[in-house]
Amino acid sequence: xxxxxxxxxxxxxxxxxxxxxxxxxxxxxxxxxxxxxxxxxxxxxxxxxxxxxxxxxxxxxxxxxxxxxxxxxxxxxxxxxxxxxxxxxxxxxxxxxxxxxxxxxxxxxxxxxxxxxxxxxxxxxxxxxxxxxxxxxxxxxxxxxxxxxxxxxxxxxxxxxxxxxxxxxxxxxxxxxxxxxxxxxxxxxxxxxxxxxxxxxxxxxxxxxxxxxxxxxxxxxxxxxxxxxxxxxxxxxxxxxxxxxxxxxxxxxxxxxxxxxxxxxxxxxxxxxxxxxxxxxxxxxxxxxxxxxxxxxxxxxxxxxxxxxxxxxxxxxxxxxxxxxxxxxxxxxxxxxxxxxxxxxxxxxxxxxxxxxxxxxxxxxxxxxxxxxxxxxxxxxxxxxxxxxxxxxxxxxxxxxxxxxxxxxx
Numbered sequence: 438x439x440x441x442x443x444x445x446x447x448x449x450x451x452x453x454x455x456x457x458x459x460x461x462x463x464x465x466x467x468x469x470x471x472x473x474x475x476x477x478x479x480x481x482x483x484x485x486x487x488x489x490x491x492x493x494x495x496x497x498x499x500x501x502x503x504x505x506x507x508x509x510x511x512x513x514x515x516x517x518x519x520x521x522x523x524x525x526x527x528x529x530x531x532x533x534x535x536x537x538x539x540x541x542x543x544x545x546x547x548x549x550x551x552x553x554x555x556x557x558x559x560x561x562x563x564x565x566x567x568x569x570x571x572x573x574x575x576x577x578x579x580x581x582x583x584x585x586x587x588x589x590x591x592x593x594x595x596x597x598x599x600x601x602x603x604x605x606x607x608x609x610x611x612x613x614x615x616x617x618x619x620x621x622x623x624x625x626x627x628x629x630x631x632x633x634x635x636x637x638x639x640x641x642x643x644x645x646x647x648x649x650x651x652x653x654x655x656x657x658x659x660x661x662x663x664x665x666x667x668x669x670x671x672x673x674x675x676x677x678x679x680x681x682x683x684x685x686x687x688x689x690x691x692x693x694x695x696x697x698x699x700x701x702x703x704x705x706x707x708x709x710x711x712x713x714x715x716x717x718x719x720x721x722x723x724x725x726x727x728x729x730x731x732x733x734x735x736x737x738x739x740x741x742x743x744x745x746x747x748x749x750x751x752x753x754x755x756x757x758x759x760x761x762x763x764x765x766x767x768x769x770x771x772x773x774x775x776x777x778x779x780x781x782x783x784x785x786x787x788x789x790x791x792x793x794x795x796x797x798x799x800x801x802x803x804x805x806x807x808x809x810x811x812x813x814x815x816x817x818x819x820x821x822x823x824x825x826x827x828x829x830x831x832x833x834x835x836x837x838x839x840x841x842x843x844x845x846x847x
Contacts, residue, residue: 446735450721451746454720458719460768462497463756465505466509466514470748471747473746476496477717479706479715482699482716483703486691486698487695487696488732490690492725494717494740500671500822501668501713502563507820515651516654519658521704522705524714526705532701548834551802551833552667554778556671557776560776561807562807565770572588578845580732589762591626592762593760594722595618598622609727612727625763628790631760640654645841659823661823667822669697672697682725696717806821
């Protein structure tokens with residue numbers, strides 16, 4: 438029986454991550470089966486880089502949803518993947534600098550006053566997409582996919598379920614609010630008759646995921662590189678979190694440079710096949726906390742399960758049948774909580790917004806991001822999260838600290 442417990446625990450971890458893992462490809466037009474495959478491969482690569490010491494699972498990153506949507510509509514999927522490979526390389530560069538110089542320079546380059554507003558933009562920039570989808574429209578609001586009345590019923594049921602599970606559920610269920618929201622919304626959609634099973638019926642049981650070969654395009658690369666900043670910082674936070682949970686300092690052993698490099702290589706491998714970039718999953722860290730199972734081998738099994746499921750054609754087809762309002766409802770909470778994480782980063786670090794310099798950094802970053810500011814030269818333009826990341830870093834490096842701040846530091 439003991440031989441079976443690890444694979445079953447692995448499957449359980451994948452189940453916890455599943456809702457969020459498939460949400461990203463469904464929102465960005467990527468293939469959900471490819472995302473499952475690349476989450477599995479990415480987790481195995483990460484384990485190899487960290488000598489199988491850190492019990493984390495890697496899968497689709499929410500930070501890249503808006504940039505991928507922008508990229509797919511402007512550079513196509515293949516071009517976007519090329520840009521994302523470059524974003525993965527940013528992690529490797531950061532990992533190298535950390536190995537050579539220590540992690541102090543990251544705190545200097547990317548303090549909470551920079552990272553906080555950039556993370557807030559990741560969430561708030563997507564707010565219109567979430568609301569459009571909750572109302573049964575396409576993300577950009579141009580197409581009506583489901584009539585407004587049933588759409589609102591479905592999206593609100595999904596939203597309420599997701600919140601209720603996150604707050605009131607006990608045990609493992611508490612870690613699966615997204616999956617619960619999807620299930621309830623899907624059942625409501627079935628009841629209201631807006632789900633079509635044609636795709637599932639015509640799909641084969643065994644099918645190769647539809648991998649994509651990346652293309653390299655300078656515009657896409659320059660657009661994606663700055664986007665990597667926020668998730669790289671988030672990665673550091675996730676590694677600290679799993680360190681606290683397990684009582685081991687993973688920043689020292691295997692070392693932050695190894696975990697960042699593992700995340701970067703996982704992202705490069707995922708996007709080279711047409712999957713979304715990978716990131717460490719805090720839901721799974723939550724499951725590790727709950728089950729007190731700190732054995733990294735469990736994550737190996739979770740990865741193997743993901744790779745196997747990627748080849749189940751009917752599963753991929755079933756995911757495609759999830760109606761838009763189901764995801765819209767969940768995203769109303771999800772994107773808001775991403776913004777709240779950014780806010781929390783500044784609160785925890787006690788960023789003083791009475792300080793004109795801090796106020797300038799946060800204020801300009803937020804308005805540029807939410808307003809859709811674009812700086813362009815010829816065909817090339819920087820917008821969205823990439824622009825915000827660069828502007829926030831630039832302002833932080835250029836604006837002088839006040840004297841009173843220096844005293845507080847020493």
